[in-house]
Amino acid sequence: MPLLDVEGLSVEYRTTQGSVQAVRGVSLSVEAGGSLGLVGESGCGKSTLARALIRVLPRNARITGGAVRLEGTDLLSLTEEEMNQYRWRKIAVVPQAAMDSLDPVHRVGNQMVETLRLRGGLTAVAARARAERLFQLVGLESRRLEHYPHEFSGGMKQRAVIAMALALDPSLLIADEPVTALDVIVQRQVLATLRQLRAELTLSLILITHDISVVAHLCQDVAVMYAGRVVERGTVRRVFAAPQHPYTMGLRNAFPSLRLHQMRLVPIEGYPPDLVAPPRGCAFAPRCPFVIAKCWDEDPPLVATESGHMAACHRANEAAVLSAGAPEAFARLERLAEEGPIRATGSGGLR
């Protein structure tokens, strides 16, 4: 049984413009000790999903369906009090920009000890010892417990925040954009820390990011999100070597890579759809160079094309051929876009 099993989760926000369907029927799972990368651009729903998993959504958000099973228990069916037993103890989250939310007027060590005593019920002495151990785990010297946040570098702050998240020994850690704001060398160090933690603590990890290279580096599995849905899922190796969804194919060519020596980057033209009125068919259709008539009418379900690899595309069985022609196909759209906006009614498609 997987450690975490999310099935058909849907979340909506009530806004002045209407109800935004931020997450639309997302299913994914994480094995014990596994690591899942959740990749997508801003607005695709990944942060909302993370918050929904531990039920800390803002007041105007509602979970409208689905189940979140942690070791068999559906977290969505728990009362707030019961849920509190799970937060920090079984699942911990390092939210986006967590390192900026360290209280600047308290020493970092005290902030950790406070958490440990309040949440873990430890005595002051035990909490202190645990704080030191946690700092060691993330590669920070224990003397740093006496320091204030401003004396830490970005990377150190991030590691301190990760240490805090691990305070009560959770089995699952969700990290939302943990390295985005960091310089590349420090980024690498934080990622190394995470990898080490996974090994030492048999920690399961969900890593949320827009940067696919970070996922490639750290995670075994990946789920690609677009417009509130998971459009592709599988092991990192397979998804990156042989993507089956056009969006994933497009992402590969849109990234400048140090090693691939790309002659030309190709953007994915167009914009994600407005989720107040999600489209009837595939949400990626207006931007997809391989769109066919069926894509506008029917939203493709996430189906397995081979063991462990799933994609939500009507043409997934042609993926190999399409993938080879993807750079050229997206480039054609790029040229078209230069002459006028791609309209949602679909001059974006090519047969």
Place this chain on the structure above:
Amino acid sequence: MSAPLVEVQNLEKHYPLRAGFLASLAGERRVVHAVNGVSFSLPEGHSLGLAGESGCGKTTTGKLILGLLHPTAGTVRFEGQDVAQLAGAGLLAYRRQAQMVFQNPYEALNPRFTILRSLLEPLLIHKIGRDPVERVGLVADALRQVHLNPPEQFFLKYPHQLSGGQLQRTVIARALLVEPRLLIADEPVSMLDVSVRAGVLNLMREITSERRLTTVYISHDLALLRYMCDETAVMYLGTICEIGPTEEIIDHPHHPYTQALVAAVPDPDPDHMEQLVEIADTVPTPFELPVGCPFQDRCPKVMSICREERPPLLHVGPGHRVACHLYTTDRPHAPAPGLAATGPSGAHP
């Protein structure tokens, strides 16, 4: 050979900090050495990348070139003219020659101005165009150039109604309206979504080649610089530690910092996991600069001379210079691990 368009010599920018009361009594003065001796030249049509992590002085260097800041020492010359000496009409003329693309597209446009109004601003300031009709026409042309079509659709919009990519294109259009010869791009895509970056980068490549613009790209992303720049200078704590053709720097990095930087860039291909070059994680402070090489506290190959003398920038290859004692003339060249040397990779020979 014609003179370079831009020439930077021994540029320095220091910010004095107010020391504590007792410290100032003792005559101590703390100084932030944001830029600490930078030199390079840009021939017309050339593209230079300034690489490095935050705090290395690359943005400050860019602003010094544009004349937005005055150097503490050293000079920036544009067509032979010292930029820091410009004032009045001369400075206004320089503003037509050198422009910038900003890092944050969401803040680079006045939120109370429509797009049309924002783009008219350079025309109005420099009195370009004889009447409103001509000016609006120029704005329309500029929007078309940055692929915001049809331009009229954008005239009456406000910045909050546009996406990040559209905003950045508008910023580029605004910079182009004065027909500059030098364009400095400060992290132009770091705040944009990943699938949008390629479009903006391609646009800049297209425009700079069409207009033979001289460009400086400031970025911490080496992969981006490889895509955009002929030459790259890697900066650390206000100095250039390595400079040369971008391909060369990335494939054969010589300076230990460059090596660490190159090795640290994560790769979208999971089969290529470079060995991390371990460097210490001390917080570099640009104001407690040690004597000698600025990288000494983090360098895995530090030697005693590094703590005494600052290494000069010396050639290690055609157009390729490094500031490191490992390569000073009386020493044999230390082996430089690079991409070409490691395992199975897709690199071309």
Place this chain on the structure above:
Amino acid sequence: MNESRPLSTVLVQYPRATAAWRAALAATWSIARRDRFALTGLIIYAVFLVVALAAPLVAPYPPQELTYLSNGDVDANAPMSRTHLLGTTNLGRDIFSQLLYGARAALMVGITAALGVVILGTLVGLVSGYYGGWVDTAIMRLADVAFGIPFLPMAIVLVAFLGPSIWNVVLVMTLLLWRDTGRVIRSQVLTLRERAYVEAARLLGASHFRIMFVHIAPNVLPLSFLYGSLAIGWAILTEASISFLGFGDPNVISWGSMLQDAYNSQALARQAFNWFVPPGITIMLTVMAGFFISRGYEELLFPRMRRR
């Protein structure tokens, strides 16, 4: 929503497209529409404005005119009736008419003083915040002086010195009340000065003057408007205080002078509520309106992140 327009249509809309202050006003108006308090405040002001403009048409009697009874006596201290809606003063003047005409004085003073305060305060704030350095220090020390002076006594002294004309009252208020607006606008400018678009304007070659008045000013205008609306209320209150104390313009009927008259003729002892309560209420309403508007514009004072 996004139709493409031919160039000619756009040119016709050129002024609209290019006036940044229009955007500022539009933004100001939209905030007002959304908040009940701000809207109430604006409505109150609007009502008084209408009353002030329409006073000559609506008032049953000229405010200074003594009214007589059929037997030739002055109709003094008459109670509320159909001919005198709010009764008469001790000199037989119709109170209701005085109230209506009082609105004119109130608004005249309120609006001109508010304009003066806002313009002076905004100018000072812009210059001080933008230039910083010794200019800022000098101006802020001046502001400190202005803060230190007790307002009403100083106003009385100045009016006594310059003469009890209503315009002197306005002048005095402008000279002493610019400091609040000035300080707030200055802090706003200090923030805006660091924004990328200001740096961009500088890089495009805009002069300091241009940056201050074309680029930064539209962004502080909503705040100026806010302080202006507060200032109207305060100005009216101040004028009323000065008149009540007897230093106001004797030739102008204002709510304050009505209160003074009432006080001087022992209206309180005689329990002539019809005389002193109405002007008290109208003064209270205008000051309240100012506060309502400011409450509605709290968003401007404490902005929340409004990133799309």
